[in-house]
Amino acid sequence: MIIAFNHKSNLKREEYLNYLQDISKIITDHTLIICPSFINISNPYPNNIHIGSQNVSRYNSGAHTGEISVQQLKSYNVEYSLVGHSERRMEQGETDETINKKIKLLLENNIAPILCVGESRQERSTGKTEEVLQRQIEMATKDLNKNDQKKIIIAYEPTWAIGTGLIPSNRDIKKSIIFIKKQLPMSSVLYGGSVNEENIEIIKKISEIDGYLLGGLSLRVDKIKKFLSKV
Numbered sequence: 001m002i003i004a005f006n007h008k009s010n011l012k013r014e015e016y017l018n019y020l021q022d023i024s025k026i027i028t029d030h031t032l033i034i035c036p037s038f039i040n041i042s043n044p045y046p047n048n049i050h051i052g053s054q055n056v057s058r059y060n061s062g063a064h065t066g067e068i069s070v071q072q073l074k075s076y077n078v079e080y081s082l083v084g085h086s087e088r089r090m091e092q093g094e095t096d097e098t099i100n101k102k103i104k105l106l107l108e109n110n111i112a113p114i115l116c117v118g119e120s121r122q123e124r125s126t127g128k129t130e131e132v133l134q135r136q137i138e139m140a141t142k143d144l145n146k147n148d149q150k151k152i153i154i155a156y157e158p159t160w161a162i163g164t165g166l167i168p169s170n171r172d173i174k175k176s177i178i179f180i181k182k183q184l185p186m187s188s189v190l191y192g193g194s195v196n197e198e199n200i201e202i203i204k205k206i207s208e209i210d211g212y213l214l215g216g217l218s219l220r221v222d223k224i225k226k227f228l229s230k231v
């Protein structure tokens with residue numbers, strides 16, 4: 001399975017160094033991807049870890065103050081990048097068009113995009129979940145050929161489940177994941193949103209899930225170990 005850790009704006013320098021030391025002791029067959037805050041990305045990583053970024057600039061290197069280019073990511077051995085996380089869509093006004101640009105830049109540079117998609121609470125309650133998923137996927141993958149499309153990993157994260165402790169029923173998660181796999185049959189699909197070391201026992205019964213995107217849980221190595229022992 002693919003297990004990706006989204007640290008968001010967490011872990012100060014010393015905390016991150018200790019974290020890396022602790023995580024280096026984990027032995028697992030799963031693919032572990034850490035997406036640290038950008039300021040932490042340049043540390044030496046243990047062999048059991050793949051490096052991901054939480055975002056990428058929509059521009060190539062050059063005069064773009066405050067941006068991190070795909071070429072810079074590449075030079076730090078970044079292999080994966082989150083794109084279109086709901087916090088960026090909501091707080092930074094990231095649009096489907098921008099997300100499509102970022103995905104193209106990542107693919108040109110052999111970094112695997114992890115495209116985050118998911119409906120809001122209101123979209124769910126008005127029965128629009130599939131419509132939203134379809135629009136987000138279609139716009140993000142616009143103009144990509146089949147070969148490129150299959151390199152994209154999808155993270156299905158209902159926005160109302162992120163950091164809230166709320167989770168859709170297994171039936172609903174399964175339905176959305178099957179729907180996503182109909183759009184992109186070759187892509188791996190992760191689930192994310194309030195997954196923890198307890199509820200994984202229930203969620204893991206959904207056989208269509210190819211992995212997880214973990215936020216809060218991923219900041220605690222003791223919880224990661226518990227999670228990995230169950231997944």
Ligand code: PGA
Pocket residue numbers: 006157161162163164192193194195213214215216217
């Ligand atoms: P959470 O975050 O696990 O803390 O809900 C998941 C995410 O935002 O990717």
